[in-house]
Amino acid sequence: MTEPRALFVTGATGFVGRRVLACAAERFGRVIALARSEPADLPAGVELLHGDLLGPAPRAWERALAGCDAVLHLAATTGKAAPAEYERGIVDATAALAAAAQRAGVRHFVYVSSIAVRFPDRAHYPYAHAKQRAEQRVRESGVRATIVRPTIVAGPGSPVMQGFATLALAPVTPVFGDGQRRVAPIHVDDLAALLVEIAAGEPSAEPIELGGPETFTLDALLSGLRVARGGGPPRLAHLPLAPIRALLAALEPALRPILPLTAGQLATFANDGVPVPSAFRAQRTAALRGVLSADAVAPPAPPRAAAETLRAECGVFARHLLGIAPSPALVQRYVRQQRALGLDAPAGFDALLVAFARRGGLALALADSYAGWLARRSVLRTKLVGVLALLETAPESFAAVDAPDARLAWPRLVLRGVAELATALVAIVLLAPLHVLLGRR
Amino acid sequence: MSARIVVIGAGPSGLHFARTLLERGIAVTLVDAGRQRGAAPRPELTLDGLKRELPDATEFFLGREWQAFVRPDREDEYYGLPPAKDYVFESAPGQATRSEGFEPLSSFAAGGLAEAWTGGSYPFTASETRAWPFEWAELHAAYGRVARRIGISGASDDELRDVFPAHDGLLEPLPLDSHGAALLASYQAARERIRARDHVRLGYARIATLSRALGDRPACHACGRCLWGCPSDALYTPSVTLRECARDARFEYRSGWLATHLRLDAGGRATGVALRSLDGAREETLAASAVVLAAGALGTSRVVLESLARSGERAELPGLMDNRQVLMPFVNLHLVGKRFESASYQYHQLALAYEPGAPRDAAHGLFTTLKTALVHPIAHALPGSLARGLGVLRNIHAALGLLNVNFADERRDDCRVALEPAGARGGSRLVLRYAPDRGEPARVGAALRALRRMLLRLGCVAPPPMTRWRPMGASVHYAGTLPMSRDGGALSCDASGRLRGLRGVWIADGASFPTLPAKNLTFTLMANATRIAERFEPSA
Numbered sequence: 016m017t018e019p020r021a022l023f024v025t026g027a028t029g030f031v032g033r034r035v036l037a038c039a040a041e042r043f044g045r046v047i048a049l050a051r052s053e054p055a056d057l058p059a060g061v062e063l064l065h066g067d068l069l070g071p072a073p074r075a076w077e078r079a080l081a082g083c084d085a086v087l088h089l090a091a092t093t094g095k096a097a098p099a100e101y102e103r104g105i106v107d108a109t110a111a112l113a114a115a116a117q118r119a120g121v122r123h124f125v126y127v128s129s130i131a132v133r134f135p136d137r138a139h140y141p142y143a144h145a146k147q148r149a150e151q152r153v154r155e156s157g158v159r160a161t162i163v164r165p166t167i168v169a170g171p172g173s174p175v176m177q178g179f180a181t182l183a184l185a186p187v188t189p190v191f192g193d194g195q196r197r198v199a200p201i202h203v204d205d206l207a208a209l210l211v212e213i214a215a216g217e218p219s220a221e222p223i224e225l226g227g228p229e230t231f232t233l234d235a236l237l238s239g240l241r242v243a244r245g246g247g248p249p250r251l252a253h254l255p256l257a258p259i260r261a262l263l264a265a266l267e268p269a270l271r272p273i274l275p276l277t278a279g280q281l282a283t284f285a286n287d288g289v290p291v292p293s294a295f296r297a298q299r300t301a302a303l304r305g306v307l308s309a310d311a312v313a314p315p316a317p318p319r320a321a322a323e324t325l326r327a328e329c330g331v332f333a334r335h336l337l338g339i340a341p342s343p344a345l346v347q348r349y350v351r352q353q354r355a356l357g358l359d360a361p362a363g364f365d366a367l368l369v370a371f372a373r374r375g376g377l378a379l380a381l382a383d384s385y386a387g388w389l390a391r392r393s394v395l396r397t398k399l400v401g402v403l404a405l406l407e408t409a410p411e412s413f414a415a416v417d418a419p420d421a422r423l424a425w426p427r428l429v430l431r432g433v434a435e436l437a438t439a440l441v442a443i444v445l446l447a448p449l450h451v452l453l454g455r456r
Numbered sequence: 457m458s459a460r461i462v463v464i465g466a467g468p469s470g471l472h473f474a475r476t477l478l479e480r481g482i483a484v485t486l487v488d489a490g491r492q493r494g495a496a497p498r499p500e501l502t503l504d505g506l507k508r509e510l511p512d513a514t515e516f517f518l519g520r521e522w523q524a525f526v527r528p529d530r531e532d533e534y535y536g537l538p539p540a541k542d543y544v545f546e547s548a549p550g551q552a553t554r555s556e557g558f559e560p561l562s563s564f565a566a567g568g569l570a571e572a573w574t575g576g577s578y579p580f581t582a583s584e585t586r587a588w589p590f591e592w593a594e595l596h597a598a599y600g601r602v603a604r605r606i607g608i609s610g611a612s613d614d615e616l617r618d619v620f621p622a623h624d625g626l627l628e629p630l631p632l633d634s635h636g637a638a639l640l641a642s643y644q645a646a647r648e649r650i651r652a653r654d655h656v657r658l659g660y661a662r663i664a665t666l667s668r669a670l671g672d673r674p675a676c677h678a679c680g681r682c683l684w685g686c687p688s689d690a691l692y693t694p695s696v697t698l699r700e701c702a703r704d705a706r707f708e709y710r711s712g713w714l715a716t717h718l719r720l721d722a723g724g725r726a727t728g729v730a731l732r733s734l735d736g737a738r739e740e741t742l743a744a745s746a747v748v749l750a751a752g753a754l755g756t757s758r759v760v761l762e763s764l765a766r767s768g769e770r771a772e773l774p775g776l777m778d779n780r781q782v783l784m785p786f787v788n789l790h791l792v793g794k795r796f797e798s799a800s801y802q803y804h805q806l807a808l809a810y811e812p813g814a815p816r817d818a819a820h821g822l823f824t825t826l827k828t829a830l831v832h833p834i835a836h837a838l839p840g841s842l843a844r845g846l847g848v849l850r851n852i853h854a855a856l857g858l859l860n861v862n863f864a865d866e867r868r869d870d871c872r873v874a875l876e877p878a879g880a881r882g883g884s885r886l887v888l889r890y891a892p893d894r895g896e897p898a899r900v901g902a903a904l905r906a907l908r909r910m911l912l913r914l915g916c917v918a919p920p921p922m923t924r925w926r927p928m929g930a931s932v933h934y935a936g937t938l939p940m941s942r943d944g945g946a947l948s949c950d951a952s953g954r955l956r957g958l959r960g961v962w963i964a965d966g967a968s969f970p971t972l973p974a975k976n977l978t979f980t981l982m983a984n985a986t987r988i989a990e991r992f993e994p995s996a
Binding site: 396 | 504507508509513514516517518521522525526527528529792793794795796798830831832835836839840841842843844845846847848850851852853854
């Protein structure tokens, strides 16, 4: 057998892509990673290529394809996106890459699709439809290809499992539908290793479906996840699936950014997500990792906010507290302070409250009020206090921190009290349910 | 045998003991860890001047490591400790402590914990020292001698004159700031009621801050920097006395050393002191004909217990005392919406005595008008949003005050200091156990209710949720582990401070106090050490 030469990986900074990079060197002499952003940690030897599959011609990645033995195409639009974005980020991008690989004479093109393409019930699920069309484009391109359909990808930091964990750790776990649909999540390290192995091998005419060693009903998965994350004995509440999907689908066009989940994501609750048996999988199942061990269910490390984000929030918070714009020196200190005190990577409800507060204006007033009554130890309140500590020790603002209102101090005090009660009321109605849902970790 | 007199500890007790011996013409060696205070930046600036002109005022006020930033997501006090005073509380190796019901502080600074004190100088009365084995007149004379040395401002003829007896060396009070003046005026208007119904009397505080120049120290010029470190030494700290001692050729200062234990001969006589360098790298023995322990009640107890342990004796020292302190923030409604003065004396200007009847129930309170502490810890202690909390605070800042209430303590058997083995190589650690007496909640609760009522009569509101009981140990008035008595057994002291059970060992600090009234003890530490030194006869 000849030693494969180079592997071209897209989606290299994603959840699966990072693990692929970590193990690709075992089978490939060269690894070229295409990414739109700078990854935090790149394994030694991996060649990073900046670029976008749909970027303007001439595309540097097309030239890089020329010397490659195999392509592992992981990049995809995920999460809460509009149907047109899925179409572009999945179908168009895949078609472009497959065509380029064909022209470059790539030996083996591996397309990482999703088990969802053969869900019988794909109502309101543009992601699954896009994946299916992308598979079709790969077949049409003429490139020698294998289509791989993983199930739910688990493991530390898994976004899907984190979504399930959020449900599982609520005081009562909501289960959409009867909870009897079956899933077989696969550990991300196993998936990464199998993908590299497939890429190194010969193309397969039949799609390969990849799942984990165990099959769970959703009830069992959510209960197991709750126990594994220290959430105590499971308490499940089964909710009617159809009306919730319909409601979400109706709200999505207008409210997509703030909805906690999408109608499409609920397809998991309506379909069995278990891979069809294959010889490839049968030979390897015994060696696969479990997905509910303490390691595998670790929550993702929350991302550290960029300096630019911190600088922006400092300005917003300072204006909120004192009505003045902070000096550049104060803003610099704020970034240092937030990093030093570990306030730059909030998680769970903390992250939501901070993100909400960054919008400034009424959103910040509500978030501050909520933090003042029901989340006094929240990261948001600590951040606001951090800004105040800087304002009171800065030459341009210390006097303002102490200045009483010019007149009518008493009526203004009363007014502040009334206004506070009003905002607190609205803030609690709006944010308390999310706090209950996301509060426990 | 060496004729060296060795004093251990350069806190208020050790320094005033040494100073008194030097004044008697007797040579003395002082051993101390001796961490030094850094220079105060720009001493000519006021507090606002610092904020305006320092290149990085944030670092000065909040600290390089943000140590004075008080986070709302942690249990903290109302104020961040000024970073400039961190050195006072910095720990030292080999001084491990385990404690139950007690949160001890210790200091390895030249000058001791009193380097970070607030200057309250309150003489104990004859009745408060009834259990002490000597005439109060001796202590009274020593108060005068110390006051002449350090300078104490305060009134001797106001309503508190029988609570704070007059003594020599008193200077006129510092001028009151507008809040202090307003409180005193309100008190005078409601005095009869407050005295009769709340059992409270109010008057000038006694503070070791100069209202007029003394020696090379200038009078306080109200720069407002007290909390952040007095830049002029107008506020006395023991390091002033250390400097004075150092001018005497008979004074030998060995800093950078921790005294670990005493070298004892077969007859239990101290022949020297075992020292370990502060970095733990070197050890040596300092020969001595007399050893005077003044390392603070806990430090002194540690040295005594370690010395006994090394001669095979495991002892426990009962009777650990400390003042319970309660912090009661209040708002003076008369001053809402007023501008506040940052350039004024920041510590206690007024004091009060609460005397409902039985001496055990008495309390002693100090008013701070709370202006130049950091704002953010107070703002986030208020209910509701931070923006509105700050809006409220801006309007009540001048009206804020803090009543710091001290309660008496007495020696009890279940409050003890002991030593236990720790670490692999024969090390040990101090074990502190403290249990408040059963009557405390009722006693303190009654006092707090009376004080809250009294504040209301002054036009001040003290919201109960803001009142904070500080943990035992927080007031750092430790005492009572080697108490003076007329005829006690081993490990007690006689009236001259000589420790029974060992020979050639004197106790000159709070360990020898047999009682602890509801007052700051620092002035009495200095006075009692002075009194012992006045009568000290090493050869006897």
